[in-house]
Amino acid sequence: LAKTTQPISMDSYEGQEVNITCSHNNIATNDYITWYQQFPSQGPRFIIQGYKTKVTNEVASLFIPADRKSSTLSLPRVSLSDTAVYYCLVDRYSSASKIIFGSGTRLSIRP
């Protein structure tokens, strides 16, 4: 399983764009990159998933360079409600049931 490295914490302000970068140097050909969001006292929630280039949905964008050794989660115009822990996961689809979570990035948004 590819190991991921992401910042322990980040701070930003309402209305700003926040970019969280995750390193996964040992990513395998079959691996997908998935980001989850977790609010206090809740289970993680899927945000976005990608394999290469750029993926965008109503919540975020995911940028993946050609070598796929890193990825960047972009949250546009954050609000206080975006304060949460964000996890970057790398795993092949066939092992979804045993995905390993790291410590995540604790994002704090200030007024």
Added chain:
Amino acid sequence: NAGVTQTPKFQVLKTGQSMTLQCAQDMNHEYMSWYRQDPGMGLRLIHYSVGAGITDQGEVPNGYNVSRSTTEDFPLRLLSAAPSQTSVYFCASSYSGTGEEETQYFGPGTRLLVL
């Protein structure tokens, strides 16, 4: 759909007691997993299942048992509770499809305190 449900929401045990944490899903997912999350930490995988009758160990399986007799249910049993098992337990389920369908859906969690 109710999604992934977990009971109880909160439980206090004494050292040495046993109990079962319940998890159920109504999305016909084949894959189910149990995680624990200690304060300020990420999630650690305890056990997982890729279908009824099939289970396997995760990162931290010691002290826990699981079984999967139906697609819907995946209970987690604590054999003899220890204070080190004080944690929040999350159950998750996912499709057995390919690629983008493999995202996991998490339950609300069970807070366990072992005295």
